[in-house]
Amino acid sequence: MFDKLEIFRMxxxxxxxxxxxxxxxxxxxxxxxxxxxxxxDVADFDRTYRGSDTGTQMRATRSGHMAGREMAHAAQNTDRADPEEPNGNTVSVEDQMLKAVETKRQHDLALAVYRSSLGILRTSLGRQR
Structure with missing residues (x-):
């Protein structure tokens, strides 16, 4: 039912x-x-969800990028090797923790948008929670 409403898909x-x-x-x-x-890391959400004219359509950037309507977020090597690390490992735990906090905020935002939109939909139908 909700899969045709753009705000719920987003x-x-x-x-x-x-x-x-x-x-x-x-x-x-x-x-x-x-x-x-x-x-x-994965590509930013706005890059994967950007559309052509309206800004709401997803766009495939390469073959196999999207299967049907599902988004495929391929992991990409994004960090450069640190010359101070003799073993060649590029993971900075501090950077990963900062990215994790940012990602949690994005997830919380998605849930807030979903809840708010659901409330608006219920109100428009004349229903209370």
Missing amino acids: ASGLAKHAGTRQAVLARNIANSDTPGYRAQ
């Missing part, structure tokens, strides 16, 4: 993106002592 997409990014950040932290491990 909130759902943001929540999925935040979950995917949290998983990648957790994997980075888990491998913070692994020699040669390169930290990864």
Whole structure:
């Protein structure tokens, strides 16, 4: 029922993106002592959700990027090797924790947008919570 309303698709997409990014950040932290491990991250949500004219349509940037309506957030190596690290590991636990806090805020925003939109929809139908 709600899958045709753009605001619900956007909130759902943001929540999925935040979950995917949290998983990648957790994997980075888990491998913070692994020699040669390169930290990864996912593309920003606005880049994956940007549209052509209206700004609300998703856009595939390469083949296999999106399967149907699902967003695929491929992990990308984003951090450069730190010359001070002799084992070649590029994970900075502090940076990963800051990114995790930012991602939690995005997830909280997605839930707030969803709740607010659901409340507006219920009110327009004449229903109370």
